[in-house]
Amino acid sequence: MAGLIKFGLGEDLEKYRDIDEDAILSSMTEEELEELNAELDPDNDLLPVGLRQHDQTKKGPTGRFDREHLLKYLEKSAREHKDREDLIPFTGERKGKAFVKKEVKDEDEGDEPILDPELEEALKEATDGELCDLAAILGMHTLMSNDQYYASLASGEIANKEGFRSVVKCAAYPQVQSEPPNTTDPHESLTKLQDNDSDLTDLNLNNIKNIAIPTLGDICSSLANNTNLKYLSMASTRSNDKVAQALAEGLKENTTLERLNIESNFISGDGIKLIMQSVVNHPTLTEIRIANQRHSLGNSCEMAIADMLRKNRVVLKFGYSFEFPGPRDSADHTLTRNNDLVRRRRLGLPTEDLEEEEDQE
Numbered sequence: 001m002a003g004l005i006k007f008g009l010g011e012d013l014e015k016y017r018d019i020d021e022d023a024i025l026s027s028m029t030e031e032e033l034e035e036l037n038a039e040l041d042p043d044n045d046l047l048p049v050g051l052r053q054h055d056q057t058k059k060g061p062t063g064r065f066d067r068e069h070l071l072k073y074l075e076k077s078a079r080e081h082k083d084r085e086d087l088i089p090f091t092g093e094r095k096g097k098a099f100v101k102k103e104v105k106d107e108d109e110g111d112e113p114i115l116d117p118e119l120e121e122a123l124k125e126a127t128d129g130e131l132c133d134l135a136a137i138l139g140m141h142t143l144m145s146n147d148q149y150y151a152s153l154a155s156g157e158i159a160n161k162e163g164f165r166s167v168v169k170c171a172a173y174p175q176v177q178s179e180p181p182n183t184t185d186p187h188e189s190l191t192k193l194q195d196n197d198s199d200l201t202d203l204n205l206n207n208i209k210n211i212a213i214p215t216l217g218d219i220c221s222s223l224a225n226n227t228n229l230k231y232l233s234m235a236s237t238r239s240n241d242k243v244a245q246a247l248a249e250g251l252k253e254n255t256t257l258e259r260l261n262i263e264s265n266f267i268s269g270d271g272i273k274l275i276m277q278s279v280v281n282h283p284t285l286t287e288i289r290i291a292n293q294r295h296s297l298g299n300s301c302e303m304a305i306a307d308m309l310r311k312n313r314v315v316l317k318f319g320y321s322f323e324f325p326g327p328r329d330s331a332d333h334t335l336t337r338n339n340d341l342v343r344r345r346r347l348g349l350p351t352e353d354l355e356e357e358e359d360q361e
Helices: 019-027 028-040 067-080 117-125 128-136 147-157 164-168 186-194 212-225 241-253 271-277 301-311 325-347 352-360
Strands: 202-204 230-231 260-262 287-288 317-319
Touching: 019 186, 147 317, 186 212, 230 241, 230 317, 301 325, 317 325
Parallel strands: 202 230, 230 260, 260 287, 287 317
Antiparallel strands: none
């Protein structure tokens, strides 16, 4: 049977292509058929494992499964099984030397250092604070905090007056009071802006969270007809693109605003570009702060900001940290140029060459 199914590797198998399998099966005995059926394993993943190979179990069923009976049988078989003999029988003999712990002498034992009588008397009469100062001078800085050490150097007096335990205490730093809430009334400020009140020159709306978006838009739109406001700050007021659009429209007609702060808001890149388009031709705006918006502006928006900033001759301070090096270098060059123009005008120096050079760029 084995000769029928085993072929040598690399042999010529063309002669077996025209073999009649039915004739071979009909000539096989019953024992050979059973052996062939047991060795065959059809290559079909869809068939269960029980159907892919013939059942070769000849022993009949012994009954239902009894776990307790099986455990007792296994335990009995294990006890009756003879242990394997050791190659070298255990005799209990100890080899080698027994471990003996070495005696370590105490470092404190021995002769005490001999000090000068005057020095020994001074150390006995010294307080804990004086000993801490002396230890710090000798290099044991763990016995004195930095504040105590520098205080003793500055004053020349003993800084540690509480003893050795004072070192573990942290320095008592003064408490910093929280910033008081902004008490500016947005509606009253809006009325003053619309009336062009001469007393309202600085308007600070920072950190006021409950200002409605339409109110912020009206405040920005009122800049168009206001000629007295110099400083407008709306940082952290949840301003969005609608407020930015109103601010851009107000800045187109405004001619007196000098500083603008809209940091920490929800203005997107499109809103920032609208504001910068209005800033290009603004005659008095010297400081703008637009940093820390909710979303990143991106490379294209930063390039547009730098390009519009380059066309301006008035802005001296620009509060924004550029993410990309190209627009960052362009903005730095523009601010340097504008500050240089201010310096030349103040000193009475000519500015035509600098302006012509920038126009050519």
